[in-house]
Amino acid sequence: MITPGSKYFFGLTGLSLIAAILYMVLVNPNDLGAVALFGLATSGALIGVMALFTRDGDVYTDEEAVAANAVAGPPSFWPIVFALGAALVLTGLATVSVVFILGIAVLIGGGVEWTIHNWADGASSDREFNEFARARAISAIEYPGLAAVGLGVIAFFFSRVVLAVSKESGPIIFIAVAAVIFTIGVLIASKPFMKGAVTVVVAVFAVVALAGAGTFAALSGERHELAAAAEEDHYDASHRECGGEESKHYDHLANNTVSLRSAVTATIFVKDGKVYAEAIGMTKKVDTITIPRSNATSVMFRNLDEEQHRLVVNLGSAKVAETGVVEKVGTCSQLTGKNQEQVMTLRIPKPALAGEPYSFTVPGATGEIKLVVP
Amino acid sequence: MDSVNNVKSSSHRIRNSIATIIGFVVLAGCATNAPQDTWQPKGDNAQIINNLQWIVFPMAGVVGVLVLGFYAYTIYKYNDRGQPIPSQSHGKPIVEIILTIIPALILTVVGVFTFRGIFELANTEDTEMVINVTGQQWWWEYDYPAQDEQGITQPIISSGQLVIPVGTKVLLRETSRDVIHSYWIPALNGKKDAVPGRINLLRLQADKPGIFAGQCTEFCGLSHANMRMEAIALSQEDFAKWVANQQKAYTAPATGSLAKEGESVFLNQCIRCHQVNGLKKADGTPALAAPDENVYSGAAPNLSHLMSRITFAGAKFDLLNKSCRSDVWDASSETIGGKYLAGVSESCLNATHLRAWLRNAPAMKPMYADPAKLASSGGKYRGMPNLGLTETDIDKLVAYLLTLK
Numbered sequence: 001m002i003t004p005g006s007k008y009f010f011g012l013t014g015l016s017l018i019a020a021i022l023y024m025v026l027v028n029p030n031d032l033g034a035v036a037l038f039g040l041a042t043s044g045a046l047i048g049v050m051a052l053f054t055r056d057g058d059v060y061t062d063e064e065a066v067a068a069n070a071v072a073g074p075p076s077f078w079p080i081v082f083a084l085g086a087a088l089v090l091t092g093l094a095t096v097s098v099v100f101i102l103g104i105a106v107l108i109g110g111g112v113e114w115t116i117h118n119w120a121d122g123a124s125s126d127r128e129f130n131e132f133a134r135a136r137a138i139s140a141i142e143y144p145g146l147a148a149v150g151l152g153v154i155a156f157f158f159s160r161v162v163l164a165v166s167k168e169s170g171p172i173i174f175i176a177v178a179a180v181i182f183t184i185g186v187l188i189a190s191k192p193f194m195k196g197a198v199t200v201v202v203a204v205f206a207v208v209a210l211a212g213a214g215t216f217a218a219l220s221g222e223r224h225e226l227a228a229a230a231e232e233d234h235y236d237a238s239h240r241e242c243g244g245e246e247s248k249h250y251d252h253l254a255n256n257t258v259s260l261r262s263a264v265t266a267t268i269f270v271k272d273g274k275v276y277a278e279a280i281g282m283t284k285k286v287d288t289i290t291i292p293r294s295n296a297t298s299v300m301f302r303n304l305d306e307e308q309h310r311l312v313v314n315l316g317s318a319k320v321a322e323t324g325v326v327e328k329v330g331t332c333s334q335l336t337g338k339n340q341e342q343v344m345t346l347r348i349p350k351p352a353l354a355g356e357p358y359s360f361t362v363p364g365a366t367g368e369i370k371l372v373v374p
Numbered sequence: 375m376d377s378v379n380n381v382k383s384s385s386h387r388i389r390n391s392i393a394t395i396i397g398f399v400v401l402a403g404c405a406t407n408a409p410q411d412t413w414q415p416k417g418d419n420a421q422i423i424n425n426l427q428w429i430v431f432p433m434a435g436v437v438g439v440l441v442l443g444f445y446a447y448t449i450y451k452y453n454d455r456g457q458p459i460p461s462q463s464h465g466k467p468i469v470e471i472i473l474t475i476i477p478a479l480i481l482t483v484v485g486v487f488t489f490r491g492i493f494e495l496a497n498t499e500d501t502e503m504v505i506n507v508t509g510q511q512w513w514w515e516y517d518y519p520a521q522d523e524q525g526i527t528q529p530i531i532s533s534g535q536l537v538i539p540v541g542t543k544v545l546l547r548e549t550s551r552d553v554i555h556s557y558w559i560p561a562l563n564g565k566k567d568a569v570p571g572r573i574n575l576l577r578l579q580a581d582k583p584g585i586f587a588g589q590c591t592e593f594c595g596l597s598h599a600n601m602r603m604e605a606i607a608l609s610q611e612d613f614a615k616w617v618a619n620q621q622k623a624y625t626a627p628a629t630g631s632l633a634k635e636g637e638s639v640f641l642n643q644c645i646r647c648h649q650v651n652g653l654k655k656a657d658g659t660p661a662l663a664a665p666d667e668n669v670y671s672g673a674a675p676n677l678s679h680l681m682s683r684i685t686f687a688g689a690k691f692d693l694l695n696k697s698c699r700s701d702v703w704d705a706s707s708e709t710i711g712g713k714y715l716a717g718v719s720e721s722c723l724n725a726t727h728l729r730a731w732l733r734n735a736p737a738m739k740p741m742y743a744d745p746a747k748l749a750s751s752g753g754k755y756r757g758m759p760n761l762g763l764t765e766t767d768i769d770k771l772v773a774y775l776l777t778l779k
Contacts, residue, residue, distance in 0.1 A: 283499060349666035
């Protein structure tokens with residue numbers, strides 16, 4: 001007997017093969033897409049054969065799925081969801097990408113649910129069994145999916161709250177909420193015979209409180225310094241130029257550069273008025289830093305002195321096209337206080353000309369680090 | 375009776391076929407001409423991995439055979455032949471406990487050896503030499519920072535072939551200009567991803583002089599399969615000679631020679647992307663390549679001392695013709711240094727491939743180099759385009775490139 005599960009996978013195999021052949025004929029016979037579709041067909045066939053030999057891994061299928069498709073199940077609303085997904089995809093194509101992505105998600109979700117629902121509907125003449133079969137097949141997808149959405153919603157609302165309150169209050173709120181959740185969890189766990197309704201009330205209250213607080217926080221906006229930092233646009237090119245300080249909040253968005261900071265090619269220090277450098281992988285201090293041509297490479301500047309310093313990158317000179325005047329080329333970090341650090345990302349397209357070597361210097365400190373672009 | 379014999383004979387045929395296939399698979403593992411064989415370590419780091427393989431794979435093999443055997447037996451035994459459904463039971467604590475403890479013990483043993491290997495391979499405290507390695511679609515760039523201990527007094531830049539001294543703990547600082555690549559010379563160490571914006575470290579050490587083949591192992595686009603590389607291990611003396619040659623100043627071809635005309639063609643065409651250190655324009659100013667203006671990833675191989683390498687185009691093609699190539703690749707560890715350092719002479723040049731490359735590079739190696747299809751990269755190429763050179767220009771260029779030793 002061809003079991004319902006194997007039918008599904010054999011169907012997938014057939015469709016994939018047709019799609020692969022069409023793809024090869026209409027698009028490109030040598031393209032990876034055809035390989036992927038043949039792979040899908042092979043996988044489907046393999047799983048179909050396994051499902052067939054193991055009777056869908058379900059010993060009850062044979063006994064109870066006697067009169068498949070004998071009785072139609074209740075009407076399904078998944079085709080409507082699927083259609084909604086298709087509408088969103090088309091709307092998204094004409095408007096904004098977020099709607100398109102949402103449409104794809106709804107389309108995939110609706111399609112999977114519809115397929116499983118339809119498959120389960122024809123599993124046997126017993127509606128109860130069909131519902132059981134549907135639940136068993138889809139639960140492995142539904143529960144993690146709903147959990148992911150739930151976690152996303154919680155993370156979104158909670159992050160709005162943390163962004164709205166002061167920097168000092170954030171960790172305290174985080175600890176307090178964690179403590180409350182832990183306490184309620186312990187209470188519920190220690191009262192196994194407590195009515196389920198109580199747990200539901202607590203959960204609903206928590207969700208409403210979180211959604212309310214998150215919405216209120218989102219409407220209130222981010223805390224002052226974050227808003228100010230965003231307005232200053234720290235990553236605008238003008239803020240990286242060597243000049244008067246314009247930002248009071250430069251490192252407040254340091255979390256945005258965590259990845260850069262973890263992979264700098266070298267760190268340049270200033271200590272006791274002297275400049276020195278350490279490069280990743282090198283055991284000794286270096287006096288030369290090599291940066292591949294045209295490659296975005298990050299360098300860290302760390303000030304260990306009492307007074308403020310900035311790192312200057314000297315990149316030779318160039319003639320200004322409009323005026324014909326030869327000007328120095330370079331860039332700087334912002335002024336950095338004691339034990340503070342700043343990361344700079346450099347992308348240098350050409351090697352230095354003879355007589356104008358590139359270098360790192362720190363005004364007010366002695367020594368320089370040579371910069372080589374081979 | 376006949377039908378019984380037929381069934382027996384067909385059963386024998388199936389068994390023989392399966393045995394033949396398994397035999398071929400097993401024999402394939404005995405191949406000696408396998409330059410990227412992970413079971414033939416040629417250095418300390420690869421040896422650490424090999425030692426781990428000899429612990430993990432036999433264990434995994436036994437487990438795999440047992441599981442698959444049990445699975446096949448179950449499918450065969452309980453195949454649907456209309457027999458009654460066997461009795462069903464749920465849960466058998468003893469079996470479950472045993473089947474939990476045994477894998478846990480196996481994983482513990484594997485974990486101990488694996489973590490020890492990982493920590494050994496991650497150690498960079500004893501580094502003796504550093505080389506920066508930059509991946510780009512579809513070639514590798516090597517730059518050697520100045521290191522007095524190794525006799526490198528000024529930076530060296532090369533591509534395609536990594537040259538290292540034997541017995542030296544070399545540390546590669548890997549990064550990438552465009553997408554994620556992965557550097558892998560199986561005979562010398564495992565794989566390490568080259569990630570844009572990050573510096574990843576990989577140790578290499580070769581025990582003896584030799585050529586060790588490798589390949590990019592992170593899918594990186596159209597010509598991923600053609601992104602090859604070789605590590606050339608030379609004796610300390612030969613490495614010093616190689617360094618001296620790489621640091622040698624540029625020598626312009628003799629005036630009036632075909633190579634001199636080739637230099638002009640190079641300055642008109644190739645310099646847009648390819649740098650030759652020391653090359654000067656007609657007015658005496660340095661000729662600086664501008665790959666950032668023409669190539670999507672911002673760089674093209676530096677061709678200084680091109681003919682001291684024996685491959686080109688991301689190590690996809692040989693610069694040596696067949697017989698000279700065999701002479702170098704098949705050389706013993708005692709003689710390979712001298713043969714490699716001889717570079718590419720006119721009589722050994724693989725002119726067919728080099729000329730074909732200059733004539734129409736995209737036809738030789740898949741690249742995004744069709745001028746009509748560069749909208750997504752802002753008009754910049756990924757790879758070398760067809761420059762539309764005439765055969766005369768190609769003659770001149772080949773003559774010029776031969777002087778870059």
